[in-house]
Amino acid sequence: MDGFSTLDSEEYYEQSPIEKIQGYLPMIIGAIVLIAIVYFVYTFFIGNNTDVTFSIKDISGKPITGNSIRVFSSSENKEVFKASGKAGYDTKLKFGDYKITVSSSDFPLYVENIAVDQENNAFDVVLKKQYKLDLGIAVTNNKLIKGIDNSIEITITNNGNEDISDLALDLNFSNKAVMADSVNSIMAIAGTQTKIKAIAKIQPSITLSRDEKTKGITISAKVVGTNISKKIDGIFIIEKPVLEVSPKEVKMSLSANDIKTQEINMQNKGGSPITGISLEILIDDSSGNDKEEAANWVYFTSPGKTTELLELLPEGQQRQKSFTVNAPKAARLGTISGSIKISTAKEIGIENIIPFSIEINKEVGVKLTVDFEMDVFNLKFNGNKYPSQTKKIIITNNSDVDIETPITFNVSNKDECSEDWFKFESGNNIKSLKKGEKNSNLYYTVSAPKEVAILEEGDRKAFCKINMSYKNPVNEKTEVQEFTVFINAGS
Known part of the structure; x- marks a missing residue:
């Protein structure tokens, strides 16, 4: 063959791609089966478990620790979680439907069905007391006035045996232009009525239908967290009074x-x-x-x-x-x-x-006139005797008021005029003097002082200053009028 070798056709054969794939097929199927088994095991036993929290509280948001919680699988009705004594619990649950029950000595049994998944994993359990309440509502004159804050009186009657605290009341009106804020922190004493004041506000742009003008609107009052509610009809919206x-x-x-x-x-x-x-x-x-x-x-x-x-x-x-x-x-x-x-x-x-x-336009004047019967005395030296003279003082009340307090007289310049020279014979005061009254019963006596004898006849020896005092009935102040009585020597 000219130095060349040749191969037999049966010895020279190359596999096609399909034949090669068919050779690996058992391995590929085995890997897929293995992955499916791993995925199933993970998702069923591990992957669908999630952290779940339960918070136990009352309607005011206050945590409640005196409770016991149980969680049941809805599909198997099997208890999967149980705990007590806390206001919050943490556990792991699979995705699915569950029934939870929470019991507490202060509240009725709580039962709820829940669904746990990736989004729903935190649950608030709100325990509510069973109230024995009646709700009454009254509005003064059944009229609400435009443009003002109207006071509404609501009466809550607690027919139970226990006081109920932290109640809240929602008020709603059939006409949405009338509004009232919720009333919170209400205490309802057992066996008594509790009166609550609420404020209703009316929007100035309120529009009333024909029925609302003739029949009035409706107020709905509801105790928050209960099914207790009441309606009252015939509340009329009227204009502000004048x-x-x-x-x-x-x-x-x-x-x-x-x-x-x-x-x-x-x-x-x-x-x-x-x-x-x-x-x-x-x-x-x-x-x-x-x-x-x-x-x-x-x-x-x-x-x-x-x-x-x-x-x-x-x-x-x-x-x-x-x-x-x-x-x-x-x-x-x-x-x-x-x-x-x-x-x-x-x-x-x-x-x-x-x-x-x-x-x-006119003041009350206080005016007294005083008339000394003699205000100048001519006293003679006569041997060893010193003559004296007695005269009276006439006082007239010319004022607009009675003088109810005493009118007194006294000598003010005692250094120059001794009280021995000048004396009041019938006392030195008048007890009172009515308006327009005249008093002529006050007498005064002047005696010749010894020193007068050494003076020449006609010389003026001494003078006495007399003060008349009384309380002004108008201003309660003491009024003083001054008079002078002169004493002459000689003739």
């Missing part, structure tokens, strides 16, 4: 020691009863009189600077209050100015101001 007062201004003129009264009239011109009407006197200026003292001269019922209407003022009705000015004896000329503020309950928000001016 309070009209008269007179618009008060002007008075009176003298000191006088009293005058002015009626203040208040009329409800609006569409609903008015509550909480109060009146207050404010003093701005007292012009010549002490401001604090002048404030006591003006009142509703002495010594009240404020007063109020204890009852409702229904639509169309009116009430009166008396405004009194009692000017005392001490009042001085001038004008007292101020105002009367008339306001309603804060939620209604009505306020009226009536300015006033009070003129004191």
Whole structure:
């Protein structure tokens, strides 16, 4: 073959790709089976287990430790977890459906079905007490006023044997333009009624249907965490009331020691009863009189600077209050100015101001006239005897008031005029003196002093200053009037 060798055709054979793959096929199938077995084992025994938490609390969010929890598999009805004595529990559960039960001495048995998966693995268990409650609701006059905060009174009656704390109440209205905040932290005492105040607000843009105008709207009240609720119909939305007062201004003129009264009239011109009407006197200026003292001269019922209407003022009705000015004896000329503020309950928000001016046009004067029957004495030296003379003092009360306190006389210049020279024979005081009264019963005696004898005739030797004192009934101050009695020597 010319030096070349040849191969036999049966000895020279190469496998095709398909034949090669078929040779590895058993190995590939075995690997797939192994992977499937591993995946199944992982997902069934390990991969679908997740961390699960349970938190036990009451409706206020307070943790509850005195409890016992049990978790059952829904598919097998087999208990898979059990614990007690804590407010929170951690465990591992497979994905699936479960039933949990939680028991506590203070709460009824709690039962719930849950589904555990990758997203749902934290559960709040809220235990609720079984309340024996009745719910009552009342609205004053069944009317809510536009533009104000309306007070609503709700009555909760606890018919059970235990006090219930931390209750909450939801209020809802059939017209969504009327709203009220929830009322929280309510204590319902066993066997008693608890009255709760809530505030209902009405949007200014509220629109009422024909039925709502004629039949009213509905309020729904529900105790949070219970199925206890109640509805009340016939709540009407009305316009804000109008309070009209008269007179618009008060002007008075009176003298000191006088009293005058002015009626203040208040009329409800609006569409609903008015509550909480109060009146207050404010003093701005007292012009010549002490401001604090002048404030006591003006009142509703002495010594009240404020007063109020204890009852409702229904639509169309009116009430009166008396405004009194009692000017005392001490009042001085001038004008007292101020105002009367008339306001309603804060939620209604009505306020009226009536300015006033009070003129004191006459003062009470205190005037006493005193007439000494003789105020110059000519006393002679006559041997060893020194003559004396006795005369009377006439006092007249020309003032506008009685003087109820004593009127006294005494010598003030005792260094120049001895009390031995000048004496009051019938005492040195008058107990009282009525307005317009005259007293002529007071006598005084002047005796010749020894030193007069050494002087020439006609020389004036001495003078005595006499003080008359009394308490002014107008201002309670002591008034003093001074008089002089002269003593002459000789003729």
